[in-house]
Amino acid sequence: MNIPALHFQQVVKHFSSTPVLKGIDLRVGRGELFGLVGVNGAGKTSLIKCLLDFVALDAGRIDIEGRPHLSPAARAPLAFLPERFMPPWYLTGGQFLATMRKLHRAGYGPPAVEQMLGALALEPDVLRKKVRKLSKGMTQQLGLAACLLSDKKILVLDEPLGGLDPLARAAVKRQLRRRGGGETVFLSAHSLADVEQICDRIAILHGGRLRFVGSPAACRESYGGASLEQAFIACVGEGTSGAAHGCASAPPQRDLA
Numbered sequence: 547m548n549i550p551a552l553h554f555q556q557v558v559k560h561f562s563s564t565p566v567l568k569g570i571d572l573r574v575g576r577g578e579l580f581g582l583v584g585v586n587g588a589g590k591t592s593l594i595k596c597l598l599d600f601v602a603l604d605a606g607r608i609d610i611e612g613r614p615h616l617s618p619a620a621r622a623p624l625a626f627l628p629e630r631f632m633p634p635w636y637l638t639g640g641q642f643l644a645t646m647r648k649l650h651r652a653g654y655g656p657p658a659v660e661q662m663l664g665a666l667a668l669e670p671d672v673l674r675k676k677v678r679k680l681s682k683g684m685t686q687q688l689g690l691a692a693c694l695l696s697d698k699k700i701l702v703l704d705e706p707l708g709g710l711d712p713l714a715r716a717a718v719k720r721q722l723r724r725r726g727g728g729e730t731v732f733l734s735a736h737s738l739a740d741v742e743q744i745c746d747r748i749a750i751l752h753g754g755r756l757r758f759v760g761s762p763a764a765c766r767e768s769y770g771g772a773s774l775e776q777a778f779i780a781c782v783g784e785g786t787s788g789a790a791h792g793c794a795s796a797p798p799q800r801d802l803a
């Protein structure tokens with residue numbers, strides 16, 4: 547049997563009495579580059595937090611490579627880049643990467659670091675600078691470098707492309723597509739052009755449910771529109787109750803997975 551890298555089953559999450567995730571079913575295959583998209587506040591970060599056991603599920607289950615996500619051993623194959631990445635301010639970039647190498651129990655040395663920084667279009671002097679002196683984009687790139695160097699099988703990246711300049715974004719996308727070890731990537735993003743370029747499949751989260759799961763091409767086909775952005779707008783506009791980012795009734799779902 548083909549065990550998925552990530553398997554969300556009827557995942558429900560409320561914050562106070564507000565339902566954010568209303569029963570998410572999703573399989574992410576091994577080696578897939580999977581993009582989670584949705585409007586601001588749709589629940590993308592919440593789903594990622596559920597996966598990482600940063601918050602408890604109200605119902606449902608998540609398996610990582612066939613093992614319940616609540617077990618620390620099940621989460622061992624994950625490397626994570628948070629949306630608002632803030633490494634310890636007092637470390638230099640080099641010290642941060644060395645710390646992450648230990649935490650990830652990875653075996654890379656200075657040549658791999660140098661190569662990764664080059665591949666991500668990041669100047670090598672980030673290794674000498676204190677991270678508090680790095681720009682937001684440079685800090686994010688440093689976090690991405692730690693994830694990509696981690697030797698972990700599943701990379702969970704919350705908006706890894708947000709806030710990067712066009713050069714850095716192109717370099718990160720190239721690196722994500724090129725990843726050597728066949729890692730699974732589960733990322734959230736807002737730029738649908740980026741998602742279309744790099745993701746094998748996407749899921750559109752809206753109103754607490756998945757409206758669509760499938761390839762970007764299938765999404766365009768399903769919802770029409772010349773671009774994925776137009777298809778996305780048609781998808782999240784369909785069947786809404788008029789609530790800002792939610793819908794009162796169960797919306798239609800086109801699950802092409």
Ligand SMILES: Nc1ncnc2c1ncn2[C@@H]1O[C@H](COP(=O)(O)OP(=O)(O)OP(=O)(O)O)[C@@H](O)[C@H]1O
Nearest residue numbers: 561562566584585586587588589590591592593629
């Ligand atoms: N700790 C929390 N306590 C209460 N409500 C929360 C908490 N975390 C998230 N929420 C709410 O859950 C909803 C989903 O938030 P979430 O951050 O998951 O959305 P998102 O899709 O990642 O948004 P964005 O694209 O803006 O980053 C929002 O309404 C948010 O206010």
